[in-house]
Amino acid sequence: MTDADDQLPQTLDEARAESTRLTDLIVGARDAYYGRDAEIVDDQTYDGWMRRLEALERTFPEVQGQDSPTLSVGAAQGSMFAPVEHAERMLSLDNVFSTDELAEWCAKTQSAAGRAVRWLLELKIDGLAISLRYEHGVLVSAATRGDGRVGEDVTVNAAQVTGIPSRLAGSGHPPLVEVRGEVYIPVAAFDELNALQARLRERVIAGGLARGGGDEEKLTRSAARRFPAFANPRNAASGGLRQQLDKKNGMELEAGKARLASLRLLVHGIGAWPSPPVASQSEVYGVLAEWGLPTSPSFRTSDDIDGVSAFVGYYGEHRHDVEHEIDGVVVKVDDLALHDELGATSRAPRWAIAYKYPPEQVNTTLLDIVVSVGRTGRVTPFAVMAPARVAGSVVRQATLHNQEVVVAKGVLIGDTVVLRKAGDVIPEVLGPVVELRDGTERAFVMPTHCPECGALLAPAKEGDIDVRCPNTRACPAQVRGRVEHIGSRGALDIEALGEVTAAALTQPSVPAEPPLRTEAGLFELTLDELVPIEVVVRDAETGEPKLDDETGEPVKRAPFRRNPTTAEKKEGLTGPQPSAQALTLLEELEKAKTKELWRFLVALSIRHVGPVAARALAQWFGSIAAIRAAVRDELAAVEGVGGIIADSLIEWFAVDWHREIVERWERAGARMEIPGHPGPGAAVAAGGVLEGLTVVATGTLEGYTREGAQEAIIAAGGKAASSVSKKTDFVAAGPGAGSKLAKAEDLGVRIIDAAQFKILVEQGPAALDALAPDAG
């Protein structure tokens, strides 16, 4: 007896094995119950299996197939559509998740067949399975899969779908044939559909405001409910086929029609067809095409395993070159006679298998929405999710940007949400799976007070969406964030001053005061101060302090000290010794004192002053003192600095404890000036081979680090921009270049490689042209 609350498997493979086992049990029991009127298990056991499977799928969303019983049961209940019994059971496919498993399956099937097998290879469309019943060439019903035996009647909508003929072409059609296929929305049409939803939302809001409907937030919420952004093409297709247009009107009708119009069909098989006139599946496709049914243009056949691997490999690389989303490849035995010989299990044929690519989108549970406080005090809500493996890594969190984005995405705490990696890197919550709600979900409410220090949160100025914690000086989150920022690469680049060290230096180290209450004392740290520091170890997932198993006391760690070695003890050293980390930190702080002026400016966390503005200011004024002494107009005269940044600087220097930071850093030996700089307004050292040119570096450029490439551009007198625009003159792209390369191609910006980049920054564009006059 398996209980839902038992220990869940630790690995994905175990989870997969168990979920397959449970699915077989559940489907078997359900088939027996519905199909043969036989009850093979009691209700309690059946419920137990379902709950266990649900628990598994919550923890390992990737094991949940499109045809999981947890989905079909929920969907079938409360359906407004009439049931339709399939003439031939609509089976699903068994899955494999690696090429090894696939090769194994092929070998096994080959030997079961007892003769040479021709493989039929096709793409597995991420859509909605449908069965079309034609009698004497006339469409009589269209049904979803349902539980495989009985589906939902969606004939009325299906008749409207592009590619579903009401009458088959040609003549001599069999009295009965069931055509199986996949209804989907092309990726491009999906994007348009979401754009339409967004326009309709805006229309609702604008209309409401014009009518004096007042409360914009309420209107936004209602608009998001009426015209939600669709999480993915499959959900949009599923809903599109199952909507009840006759009950809609006005804008909802418009949206519904657009949704229906975006649906497409591709057929990939037959259900009932008593005596097909051909001997292979690929020939079946020929017949279906003659009947006017849309077949996939991308299927292939292969007589050997190498062809199978090549097909899988090719589409692994070219997933996005197809007009629809694909989640894998289907490998079938082509010979129809072998289909009969090999037969089927209770839920899947033995003559076909689905190879699944690692999912780029998965479902997971939104456990909570919590907020974080950044170094500037900005409060950002982010999603806390059940761990989910997506595009090759496990994701637990994703930013939700601000309250409005939370509302616009329409997610509620407790929802099953669709998760992906934007650009294959950044986790992003796309939206909720509304169909899986059970009523226990609740809306996110933005906190009114800072979760770290309790201060009242407020927008920085009227009309801002972002709210901020005003407790700049003492809010632990802000101090920690600023100290960490000082150590970051874009600022003073202090090795050993990262997230963990910043936290250790600023959090109250039991039982004493934190060594740093603000960043002012950073350069005054001594070994004596560092060594005693103890930090409470927190659980990576929950953020709760870890407790010792025996004593129940919080576990502490002392990152800056170690026990003396035996050799040291012999020399009479008994007490704790400073750790390597402590020594590195102090060395690096010492080195940081003579870094470039602009780095200090960035390190001060002045609003709107990032590396670019800081460089311009540093170059113009030559010292922090000169910047501090400047008036608004003098600051705004600097290129790239306007009134707002000027105000921001003046406001910053007007604060006592801000000036104290600068003073104490200087007193500790920080050199906050450019040696030999002639004073404010000095002519910018012009010239250089790249003067007037804007260059963007992206990807890995051999011989340069990311910063090194930017330094090289600036050193040569060029502008190192961070994004590609039509003003960009060159894009230096190495392996791993992403969207910037694509954008450069789009805009026709000249693209160069690492070797050409080296020539460009050392000798200028002319040398590049002399070398390769036909490039670009």
Next chain:
DNA sequence: CACCCTCGAGTTCA
């Protein structure tokens, strides 16, 4: 008033 650009934030991996 368009653009284009920078800032700031969260997140993961080599």
Next chain:
DNA sequence: CTCGAGGGTG
């Protein structure tokens, strides 16, 4: 790396 927000510039 990507996004939203908002500043700067022509």
